[in-house]
Amino acid sequence: xxxxxxxxxxxxxxxxxxxxxxxxxxxxxxxxxxxxxxxxxxxxxxxxxxxxxxxxxxxxxxxxxxxxxxxxxxxxxxxxxxxxxxxxxxxxxxxxxxxxxxxxxxxxxxxxxxxxxxxxxxxxxxxxxxxxxxxxxxxxxxxxxxxxxxxxxxxxxxxxxxxxxxxxxxxxxxxxxxxxxxxxxxxxxxxxxxxxxxxxxxxxxxxxxxxxxxxxxxxxxxxxxxxxxxxxxxxxxxxxxxxxxxxxxxxxxxxxxxxxxxxxxxxxxxxxxxxxxxxxxxxxxxxxxxxxxxxxxxxxxxxxxxxxxxxx
Numbered sequence: 001x002x003x004x005x006x007x008x009x010x011x012x013x014x015x016x017x018x019x020x021x022x023x024x025x026x027x028x029x030x031x032x033x034x035x036x037x038x039x040x041x042x043x044x045x046x047x048x049x050x051x052x053x054x055x056x057x058x059x060x061x062x063x064x065x066x067x068x069x070x071x072x073x074x075x076x077x078x079x080x081x082x083x084x085x086x087x088x089x090x091x092x093x094x095x096x097x098x099x100x101x102x103x104x105x106x107x108x109x110x111x112x113x114x115x116x117x118x119x120x121x122x123x124x125x126x127x128x129x130x131x132x133x134x135x136x137x138x139x140x141x142x143x144x145x146x147x148x149x150x151x152x153x154x155x156x157x158x159x160x161x162x163x164x165x166x167x168x169x170x171x172x173x174x175x176x177x178x179x180x181x182x183x184x185x186x187x188x189x190x191x192x193x194x195x196x197x198x199x200x201x202x203x204x205x206x207x208x209x210x211x212x213x214x215x216x217x218x219x220x221x222x223x224x225x226x227x228x229x230x231x232x233x234x235x236x237x238x239x240x241x242x243x244x245x246x247x248x249x250x251x252x253x254x255x256x257x258x259x260x261x262x263x264x265x266x267x268x269x270x271x272x273x274x275x276x277x278x279x280x281x282x283x284x285x286x287x288x289x290x291x292x293x294x295x296x297x298x299x300x301x302x303x304x305x306x307x308x309x310x311x312x
Contacts, residue, residue, distance in 0.1 A: 030119030042157035086146035090192030104178035113169035120161035
């Protein structure tokens with residue numbers, strides 16, 4: 001199922017790449033002829049899109065390489081690195097837009113509003129098609145979301161350019177062009193920051209934002225025969241691939257296989273975690289030597305505290 005979704009996402013990215021690259025050239029030429037910063041900013045954003053989508057496609061292809069002895073998870077994290085690069089690129093691009101807009105505010109130029117409006121309208125149509133093609137996959141894959149955010153930025157740029165063109169056509173107020181560019185740049189900056197933050201969370205192996213570690217620990221403790229759980233970790237390997245590891249304490253090791261099977265089923269069905277590693281420990285070992293601390297902790301217990309605690 002995941003392989004089918006990845007192939008569908010790849011085909012969508014290829015089509016969006018062709019659309020974006022084609023119109024990027026047309027918008028750049030139109031921006032030069034109309035003397036519009038909004039159009040030039042959007043075409044520059046489209047250039048970043050072409051690079052970003054190309055990077056996303058490369059990451060999707062390379063991530064399918066098999067795991068090796070040195071890289072036991074294979075190259076799945078390349079997709080997250082691509083998303084991080086895309087987010088960082090968007091951030092840098094927004095500052096270039098701000099700088100050029102500042103110059104335009106202080107030194108206004110004549111703008112051909114009619115040509116600007118025509119090119120921006122065509123860009124809006126192209127970006128709507130591209131956004132529609134990537135929308136579904138963007139919610140499931142962080143790498144695709146990076147490309148999708150680039151396209152959304154283009155779409156907003158087209159809307160902004162249309163608005164600026166209408167203002168210039170009907171009022172002759174040329175500062176509308178750099179003003180719209182600044183607003184588009186701010187929207188790009190906000191979306192790119194969210195992408196960078198989510199990518200860094202994955203690389204730092206943080207608990208996925210939609211999951212609650214305490215809730216997962218409670219679900220494990222609710223399984224019959226489980227007395228407590230400790231050293232619990234949940235992280236994202238790559239988009240759609242969640243992993244969990246932890247230690248559980250049982251009274252009798254004869255119950256171990258049943259407990260492991262129950263944990264696997266519950267993690268998959270309730271939380272969507274596909275890769276589960278569980279170490280089962282007997283109560284005697286737990287009581288004598290190991291103290292359950294907070295998630296990721298480790299420590300030693302003393303004879304003065306013989307009863308297990310239900311910390312996670």
